[in-house]
Amino acid sequence: MKLGKTALIAGAFLSAAMVMTTLSAATPQENAIEYRQAAYTMIRNHFGPMGAMVKGEVEFNAEAFAKNAQAVATLSQFPLNGFIEGSYEGDTAAKPEIAAKMEDFKAKMETFKVEAANLAKAAEGSSDLAALKPQFAKVAESCKACHDIYREKD
Numbered sequence: 285m286k287l288g289k290t291a292l293i294a295g296a297f298l299s300a301a302m303v304m305t306t307l308s309a310a311t312p313q314e315n316a317i318e319y320r321q322a323a324y325t326m327i328r329n330h331f332g333p334m335g336a337m338v339k340g341e342v343e344f345n346a347e348a349f350a351k352n353a354q355a356v357a358t359l360s361q362f363p364l365n366g367f368i369e370g371s372y373e374g375d376t377a378a379k380p381e382i383a384a385k386m387e388d389f390k391a392k393m394e395t396f397k398v399e400a401a402n403l404a405k406a407a408e409g410s411s412d413l414a415a416l417k418p419q420f421a422k423v424a425e426s427c428k429a430c431h432d433i434y435r436e437k438d
């Protein structure tokens with residue numbers, strides 16, 4: 285049920301991207317780059333607040349943590365849609381190697397999805413930050429494992 289809903293939402297996003305292509309005359313590749321960057325920006329915006337709680341910079345709020353974990357798990361479904369053929373040049377930090385190593389790239393995305401889903405599950409109804417920290421770290425590692433290889437350094 286949840287996955288079905290996500291697929292529908294992803295479909296709606298892609299249709300919207302196609303409509304935008306027609307309206308703005310941006311190429312499908314330019315739209316794909318914007319799409320995946322937008323998805324990652326939303327992921328960061330939900331991931332960051334959990335990180336602040338893990339580091340003790342912000343007081344732990346179990347409900348907020350669980351909501352952010354759920355959001356990251358849901359959003360983890362989206363970025364892959366934006367990694368289309370020919371979208372590794374222009375206004376992007378994605379390295380061109382992704383095209384040649386798509387299987388490995390997808391595997392790293394899958395690890396991220398699985399770890400994000402596990403964090404969401406662990407956080408649901410949990411008020412034990414210490415118990416959530418190791419799984420949060422696994423998600424953070426899954427971001428880094430991909431960025432280290434497939435994203436240009438700032």
Ligand code: HEC
Binds near residue numbers: 321327356379389390
């Ligand atoms: C499987 C690979 C992969 C995983 C997993 C991944 N990223 Fe990324 N991320 C990328 C790539 C590639 C880009 C560059 C996208 C572009 O510029 O087209 C990127 C870009 C970003 C950006 C910049 C977006 C922008 O506006 O340009 C942020 C922020 C980000 N990632 C955060 C995260 C966080 C947080 C996680 C984990 C919770 C994560 N990413 C997991 C590959 C990944």
